[in-house]
Amino acid sequence: MLNIVLFGPPGAGKGTQSEKLIAQYNLAHLSTGDLFRKHLGEGTELGKLAQKYMDDGNLVPDSVVIDMVKDKIASTTDAKGFIFDGFPRTVPQAEALDQMLGEFETTISGMVALDVPDEELKARLLERGKTSGRADDQNEEKINNRIQVYKNETLPVAEFYEQQGKFNKIHGVGTIDGIFSEIRGVVDQF
Template identity: 75%
Template sequence: MLNIVLFGPPGAGKGTQSEKLIAKYKIDHISTGDLFRKHLGEGTELGKLAQKYMDEGNLVPDEVVIGMVDDKINDTKDPQGFIFDGFPRTVAQAEALDRLLENKGMDISGMIALEVPEEELKKRIKERGKTSGRVDDQVDDKINNRIKVYRDETLPVANYYEKQGKLSQIHGVGGIDEIFSKICKVIDNY
């Protein structure tokens, strides 16, 4: 089973590449953003719990996020694998994901980290903001903060998978198909 963590800072191209990987490898997409919207929209117990934390201005605890990921995996019929997009965001989440998968007889095949220079990220995010309508994609301070949070809080996850020998870094600048081809070469060697 192919289980990939697609990793990189905001604006690195994870969403674009995820779509292509899902189509080629017939794997299911797990995006924590999508899971939050689903559980909040359906008013599930996990959604209500997450809403409680968010209403208080707090981060949703890892156990709740992992619960949503577990739900998604259990609801997927005959999976060929999963692509984890935007998750795990912390080492604690990565450890919890490994335990969850291990209990299901699975593991992470590898982490593919898209490496993109900061100036290019800012340019891409602003360009995306023109069409996405996302306010946080259009304000310099918010863009800079999102990149800083990634560097400070999320980047250590790459070290976690590197210690397991599962990290592959891909230069994420160039044509979409060129980058996709580099990613596929890595995946085909799993």
């Protein structure tokens, strides 16, 4: 199986690039954001709990996220692989993901990390906020908090995969197709 962790701060282009990776490699998309929105749309208790944290620009607790992810993996056993978009966000989540994948007799093939300067992230998120309807993309204070939370809590995940020899950094500024070409060059080596 080809299992890719697509990594980067909010606004780095993970959603855009994951769509292209899914089409290119026929992967199942596992986005915690999508899982949260599904639960929110259905009004589940997990969805309500996740919304409270997301509205404040904070991470959803690991136990909630891990339960959602494990359910998704278990229900998608015929996939050629997964693209993990926005997950894992903490080292304990990365460790739990490794353990879960081991139960399914597979591993993470590699991490692709999109590197984008903070000012570019802010501009992208504010622009996305004009059309997305997402409150956390329309408020600069919340955007700054999300970027800081990423740096403090999520960035250590890159080191976790670097220690496993699975970390690959891609400059995330340029054309969508140009960035995707660089990503493909890395993924084709997995």
